[in-house]
Amino acid sequence: MIRLPANTSLLSSVIISILLLAVSCSSDTNVVNIYSGRHYQVDEQLFREFTRQTGIRVNLIKADTDQLINRLELEGPNTPADVFITADAGRMIHSMEKGLLQPMNTEIIDQVVPTSLRDPDFYWTGFTKxxxxxxxxxxxxxxxxxxxxxxxxxxxxxxxxxxxxxxxxxxxxxxxxxxxxxxxxxxxxxxxxxxxxxxxxxxxxxxxxxxxxxxxxxxxxxxxxxxxxxxxxxxxxxxxxxxxxxxxxxxxxxxxxxxINISGIGITAHASNQENAQKLIEFLLSPPSQMVFAEQNYEYPVNKDVAWPELLQEWGRFKSDTIPLDxxxxxxxxxxxxxxxxxxx
Amino acid sequence: MNLKIILPILSLQTHRQLTNPWIWGTLFAAFIIALPLLVVFSNILIPGDETWRHILKNLIPTYVLNTILLMSGVAVITFIIGVSTAWLVSMHRFPGYRFFSWALILPIALPAYISGFTWAGILDYTSPVYVFFRNHLGIDTGQYLFFNILSLPGAIIILSLAFYPYVFLISRAYFSRQSSALFEVASSLGRKKSQIFFKVALPMARPAIVAGISLALMEVLNDYGLARYFGVDTFTTGIFTAWFSFSHPQSALKLSAYLMVFVLMLIIIERVQRGKMRYDMLGSAYRPVNPTKLSRTGSILAIIICLIPFMLGFVIPLLMLLYWSSLTYSYVLDYRFTELLFNSFLLAGIASLVVTLFALFIAFTVKSFPSRFVKFLSRIATLGYALPGAVVAIGILIPFLWIDSHFAFLSQPGMRIAITGTWFALIFAYLVRFMAVGYNSIDSGMEKISPSLDEASRSLGMSNMKTLGKIHIPLLSGSMVSAALLVFIDVLKELPLTLILRPFNFDTLAIRAFEFASDERVAEAAPASIIIIITGMIPVFLLNRLMGRKG
CATH class of the missing domain: 3.40.190.10 (Periplasmic binding protein-like II)
Incomplete structure (x- = not known):
């Protein structure tokens, strides 16, 4: 027979507290959850700005891109992630091929991003290059x-x-x-x-x-x-x-x-906060955000209407390979x- | 299932063993810990496809060769440094021995990949050291000062400096509990001091040394960051080539399964070679050794031997990190650092307690109720240390996400119920990953406790719990503390598991340091690295005070 220790109340309180630790309940609805393969401070700075402007809270997990793709695959329909970000076009294409993304609302993206820098069916788009x-x-x-x-x-x-x-x-x-x-x-x-x-x-x-x-x-x-x-x-x-x-x-x-290579962004196939995800993507493509990437992170803007900061100007304009990245x-x-x-x- | 695995289960048939809650409890715990590893292992059965065959044929031969060279190099160097310094500080008295007995552990507080980046930074073309040599002394040795550190020998040196403390710590605990009776017998038989070391002390310390070196080698096997940066293609970088470059996680898991077979084989070979030798001693025969006082030249030599690994493994990289921090702290350190420190400390603290307790129970059960099945399971449960954390993470995600999906019906819109992405998941992951660290330290201490003590205790009618509490825990306190300490520091440095399993918006010091380092901004990574090192020094310091008071 298994004898329980005399101090059963202590044991049960330990078990209960472990169970509480074990379950994550998030009850916020005005959020957008991001899995990101980019590790830059400038991204977090822009996410904070996004929250300030829209009131939408940004939840973020940063990890290796391929680890995140694997996790998205394993999670399937239960994924908490709404948005997926990578620092490489190849990984974005892989994620789409694995069915991890869904098409985005085309209106704004079509206006600002050149066709070669996004998926033809709007499953993902570049946001810096x-x-x-x-x-x-x-x-x-x-x-x-x-x-x-x-x-x-x-x-x-x-x-x-x-x-x-x-x-x-x-x-x-x-x-x-x-x-x-x-x-x-x-x-x-x-x-x-x-x-x-x-x-x-x-x-x-x-x-x-x-x-x-x-x-x-x-x-x-x-x-x-x-x-x-x-x-x-x-x-x-x-x-x-x-x-x-x-x-x-x-x-x-x-x-x-x-x-050229891009940092890409897309909405996950099973996103539960699709609208907020779309808002975030459009926010990152907006001229002020694009300027921040260019000035503070030395990345080229994808938005055609954004002026280049001094350093990029100095390196000069150039012809880039226009083969569609997809x-x-x-x-x-x-x-x-x-x-x-x-x-x- | 294989007949060889089933038979030992059936050999548990005596009535006492079948109803014994210890066995079942431990079996259950070991099974849960081994489960993620068994998930990884099961991939060995999945047939390979075209990509698998390409990797196997074109890449694996070189990778295996490099890995063997790397492991042999690290084994030899950690053995030499770890055992010689442990022998010096525990059996001899020379100026500074007290200082070295804890200072020599410190390199372990420095994550190996940070140490690699830092040493590359010290020797590379733009380092202040090299600039001084070049501009003031006219010494120009090409891309790196003196020695191209981004190479296989470079990797061997950096990894050895990072991991020798495992050998030092475990063999020091062993030497300092060595009974003087042994040495008296040896010297009464006319053995000289050097002979005593090689013929008595060294062979007797074998379980401790093997435990230390195997921890160091498992660390070498799971390393990915440093090997990749140094351009050394090892088996583990091969796992990530399969996964990250070929986008073929199946091949990565299959390679990991083979890695597990390899490590198991090494463990088995060592055990078979050890044969039926026993290393225990009766408590009554135990008398502490009187340390030898070293002569003047002896002292100088001892100090030099201890200084080399301490300077190269700790002081010099720390100075470089301090220099970098002085350039970057003003814009890198922010209010979030206290939160990072709190997260890191709490995670490491909880994990070290949990791992030590589980390791103690499993090691005690293996000793008290030895059966081949229990031993096999306890071995599987320690393999998580040899695998790269990112692979262990897959093994954990699969069962956790399975559970989550079966409880998803409890979730309401806007309210998710899940284990994945919680503290619980992280702590469990550390348990899987660092079981070997706890188990190896405690098990090598267990080897020293004579089974006749257990028998005596039981024959006096003591329960298992009391035998553990009154006999083993007091005798094992040193091993338990060093187990907890090592796990604490390991969790502090841990990266890949934390990265993928952490809750949203959760950061640790190691993650912050990694994010800058992976972005090729080593100077910006320095402040976080220094806080990791200082946090890691606290338990080392406390441990030393604790042991000092006892002695």
Whole structure:
């Protein structure tokens, strides 16, 4: 027989308090619940502003994008999330393909976001964009030598190219855009060419690639504009110094344009606060919010009507690859296999 | 089900065991803890598809090789650092031994990936150290000062510095409870001091050393952030390549299942090799060892040996983090930090109590009612430590969401009832994840308690509860405190589980530090990292006071 401890009342109060901890009851109705793969302070600042303007409370969970996709999948119709945010177009496309999103109200999105930066059926839309550019050391490389992602595989760049690992999402969508432009065989040749010209095996993050140029390990790096913004505004004096020695070059201006990636947003398939979700999305696309992303987070606005802040102006206007991002989805997986085959780890 | 697993269940057939609430209670607890891991494990049966075969063929061979190199390196270095320093501070007297006996634990308060980022920051081209060397001493060694830290050897060094305290802590607890009788016997047989260490102390401490090293290696196996940043493709980065790059969580789970098999095999090999050796001692034979006073040169040598891991693993990275914090605290620290601190502290405190209690009960049951099934289950329940947290999270989400969906009918519009996304879910997740930390410390202490003590207690008519309370808990207090301490610090640093299972709008210090670090803003991550370290130092300090008073 199981004998209960003498102090049964203590035990039962412990059990009851555990059960209370165990159940979350939220009774608020004027809310919007967000799962976000972006980790920026500026996002939270804008969410607070949204609450101030609309009275809608924002609940937020930030985690790895793929973890969140997995959680949304497992939760199915019981998900508490209304809005899903990622920092990468590829993950947005995956979520749509898995049936995790629903179409949004088209009216405002259609007006402000270029068609190439959103899903044709409005399952998701970009709300900021970044360009994957070349960074070069001004004294060692003249911009005339540079031209395109493809040209980086030429003999001229033997042992001079720096780029991070293929596990990075930005490299994965870049690869998808190369597959879209040249087919899988062409993309494999390109990847092999880049691997062949690498100054060192891929390691570190985007900032480290720029520092490697400064140290003389290589001369040109494939980097996201966003990280150049961070370096130029770094708290570390030396980082600001080296960032100023670097030039930014927008590749492929003579053909398809520079590869861009977006941060995407969509409404989840089983959202219970759909209207509030729509309001939030339109708020983030509004000119004031777009300005905040551009000024404080060095991201390009997607809203065509928004003026660029000084830093982005200084880097210059450029032609971006207008292949609709939703068409990159099917090239992501083949792209990964190409990376592996080319030995781009 | 396999016959080998069923047979031991049937061998529980004596009447006493079948009606024993201890066994059933522990079986139930261990089963619940093992459940998420069994969910992950079950993926081993799912047939692989095209993507799986691609990953297996093209990626896994290199990943396995790198992992083995990394594990061997870390095993050797943590063994050397951990055992030598533990032996020095517990068996010898030299200036500063008291200080080192707790200072050497401190590197554990520094999350390994933060340490990796920090060391890269110290040695990279734009670090103030390198700038000084370059501009004032004319030393230019390329991208990194002296040594390219973003490499396999770099990863081995950083991970060893982060994890040797496991070996140190558990072997120190062991050495300081070593009976002098053993050494007296050895020296009366004409053994020299060095021989005593290698022939007596070291073999006797084997359970403790193995417990420490296996914790360190399990940490190595679950690490993802550091290996990825350092460009070292390990088995675990492979799991995430499958999941995040190929968007193929099934393959990730399947790889994780194989990882579990690998860890189980290592545990079994060690056990088989250990054979029927026993490490217990009768209480009456126990007399504390008189520490040896070291000579002058001996003292200097001892201080140097202790200083190296302390400086490299703690002081230097801490100084760098302080420097970064001085640049960024003004715009990074905000009013929310007190909330983060409160959340982190409370979560870590509750989790360390819960894990220690469960570990104590399971270890006691395994010892008192040994059967192969109970042992098997207790082993499964500790495997969560070797898996990446993000994978454990899937194993937890599946059963929790299943429960939630069956109680969804209770929810009204505007009112959701669910376990997922609550504190309870988080604490349970830590229990699954950190069971090994609690269990390994307590079990290695348990090995030292002679079964004849149990028998004596029972033959005097003491109940199990009383045997546990009067015999084991007093003898195990040191192991229990170090178990709780280790879990506390681990929860403080924990990231992937907290990220995905936390309630809405809930942040911890580790999350704040990670968000900046993952955004390549290490300097901004420094203030939160420093608060993690200080919070982690509090229990280390308290523990030391507690043990000091006892001695």
């Amino acid at each position: 970044r360009a994957r550019v070349f960074v070069y050391e001004k004294s060692r490389v003249s911009p005339d030598e540079l031209s395109s992602y493809e040209e980086l595989t030429s003999e001229n760049w033997q042992g001079r190219v720096l780029v991070r690992s293929s596990q990075n999402h930005y490299n994965q969508t870049l690869m998808a855009s190369v597959v879209a432009a040249h087919g899988q065989e062409g993309a494999l040749d390109w990847a092999k060419g880049i691997v062949n010209n690498m100054a060192q095996p891929p390691r570190g993050n985007d900032r480290d690639q720029v520092k490697a140029i400064a140290a003389g390990t290589g001369d040109v790096a494939i980097v996201n504009t966003y990280y150049m913004g961070l370096l130029l505004n770094s708290p570390n004096q030396e980082e600001r110094n080296i960032a100023q020695q670097m030039g930014i070059y927008f590749p492929n201006q003579d053909d398809r344009g520079t590869h 068409q990159l989805g099917k090239h992501l997986q083949p792209g990964m296999i190409i990376f592996n085959r080319a030995g781009w780890n």
